[in-house]
Amino acid sequence: MGAHVISAALLRPFRRPVASSGLARLALLLFLAFSAQAAIRAAAAIRAHPVDAKPGQLRKATLRVAVEPLPAEVAALARGATGTIALPALPVAAATYVPSADDGTVRPAQPFSTRRATLLDRGRALDCLATAIYYEAASESDDGQRAVAQVILNRVRHPAFPATVCGVVYQGSERASGCQFSYACDGAMARLPSRAGMARAARIAAAALAGYVYAPVGLATHYHTFAVTPAWNRQLVMTAAIGAHFFHRWQGWWGTPAAFSRNYVGGEPIPGPHLRVPPAPNIPALLAAAAAPPPSAPVALTRAETIQPTYSEAGMPIVPTANGASPADPLPASGQILDRWKDSGKPLR
Numbered sequence: 001m002g003a004h005v006i007s008a009a010l011l012r013p014f015r016r017p018v019a020s021s022g023l024a025r026l027a028l029l030l031f032l033a034f035s036a037q038a039a040i041r042a043a044a045a046i047r048a049h050p051v052d053a054k055p056g057q058l059r060k061a062t063l064r065v066a067v068e069p070l071p072a073e074v075a076a077l078a079r080g081a082t083g084t085i086a087l088p089a090l091p092v093a094a095a096t097y098v099p100s101a102d103d104g105t106v107r108p109a110q111p112f113s114t115r116r117a118t119l120l121d122r123g124r125a126l127d128c129l130a131t132a133i134y135y136e137a138a139s140e141s142d143d144g145q146r147a148v149a150q151v152i153l154n155r156v157r158h159p160a161f162p163a164t165v166c167g168v169v170y171q172g173s174e175r176a177s178g179c180q181f182s183y184a185c186d187g188a189m190a191r192l193p194s195r196a197g198m199a200r201a202a203r204i205a206a207a208a209l210a211g212y213v214y215a216p217v218g219l220a221t222h223y224h225t226f227a228v229t230p231a232w233n234r235q236l237v238m239t240a241a242i243g244a245h246f247f248h249r250w251q252g253w254w255g256t257p258a259a260f261s262r263n264y265v266g267g268e269p270i271p272g273p274h275l276r277v278p279p280a281p282n283i284p285a286l287l288a289a290a291a292a293p294p295p296s297a298p299v300a301l302t303r304a305e306t307i308q309p310t311y312s313e314a315g316m317p318i319v320p321t322a323n324g325a326s327p328a329d330p331l332p333a334s335g336q337i338l339d340r341w342k343d344s345g346k347p348l349r
Contacts, residue, residue, distance in 0.1 A: 106239050107257055108215035112153045112208060117266030122209070124268035125165040129153075129205035130198065131271070132169045135183035137245070138197045144243035145204045146214040147223070151247065153208055154221050157260045161221070164268045165209075173273035184273045216240045219255060220247035 114122050129152060137148045155161040155168045162168050172178030172185075179185035208214070218239040224230055225244045236248035237255060249255040 104237065106216070106218035108213050109150065109154055109157070109219055109260060110257075111211035111213055112157070112264065113211060114209055114264060114266075117264060117268075121164075121266030121268045124271050125209060125266075126202065126205055127271045128166040128169045128268070129209065130202040131189075131193075132181055132183070133204055134193055134198050134201040135188050136181060137243070138194070138201070140243040140245070142200075142204065143214070143216075144245065145201060146208065146212075147217045147220075147240065147242045147245065147247060149204055149208040150214040150217050151220050151223055154219055154260065156264060157262045158221060158254075159259070159262055160254065163262060163264070164266070166268045166271050170271075170273050174275060174277045176276070179273075189273075216242065217247045219249045219257065219260060221250060221255075222248040 114125065117125070129149060132152055133145045133148055137145045140148070152165065152168055156163065156165055162171055169181055170184050171180040176185065183189060216239075220239045222232070222236055223245045224233065226241075226246065227244075233246070233248055235251065237251055238246055238248050240247045250259075253259060
């Protein structure tokens with residue numbers, strides 16, 4: 001199916017709303033052009049690598065792309081990033097837990113299906129999954145990227161995580177230190193992706209969304225690079241070591257195939273990190289500050305050593321002396337005024 005036919009099919013449900021606004025029409029056409037291009041890439045990838053192909057056959061078909069050298073800035077993207085942070089432990093469903101189902105065997109996940117999702121959901125899921133594969137594993141081999149994609153889709157089907165691809169990829173990005181995938185919070189997305197690297201990530205993502213299962217990682221929901229050792233990996237079961245990453249699943253019932261029971265139905269949010277949530281205000285401290293009396297303004301005092309001797313006693317009470325004068329009174333007593341000056345200051349008549 002050509003790009004023109006795909007675009008016409010996508011435009012049909014939106015014809016009426018778009019006619020009301022020229023600006024909205026332009027934005028929608030740009031979006032649909034991108035979606036059509038992504039759909040064509042996805043279809044080509046699926047045709048070139050069928051879902052039921054054996055892993056060995058798929059590796060042979062993609063070897064030519066895998067050995068292409070990557071730019072230095074792309075190869076450094078995954079260096080030292082953990083990919084995930086610690087998550088709270090989940091309660092064990094004792095009534096349904098069968099210990100023999102958790103014998104350490106690496107069991108592959110079920111094929112992922114998007115048949116119940118809309119075209120818009122499929123386009124957004126492809127965008128989010130390809131972006132995560134690129135920024136988390138651009139320097140990895142095709143198998144390394146398939147492993148990362150499998151972890152993300154395993155989370156989508158597990159009840160402990162969001163039910164959408166974009167929700168899983170950007171989980172916790174509304175908090176500065178809460179990202180499950182480090183690239184959504186550490187500023188990595190400010191770097192423009194390599195065209196060849198992103199095309200390879202999109203091809204891996206399209207195959208995974210179409211049902212290709214990367215069996216070696218099993219039911220892994222966590223991973224980290226060899227450069228770090230997060231505390232949470234001691235409570236998990238390692239399933240594989242592929243490229244620079246170690247992959248882990250939960251212990252107990254939550255790590256068995258029965259726990260991955262959620263079906264994907266779409267509802268993808270807009271791709272991208274979530275809006276940051278400001279920290280919650282300290283209500284008790286705000287109430288205490290409002291009830292406290294306002295602080296009085298400090299009184300500025302002049303230091304004693306800076307006062308000139310002439311004014312050192314200024315402001316002190318006047319104590320009369322025996323002759324009626326005060327020590328601080330600069331005027332002479334009336335008995336000391338000469339007769340010729342006694343009428344000084346009186347009005348003239």
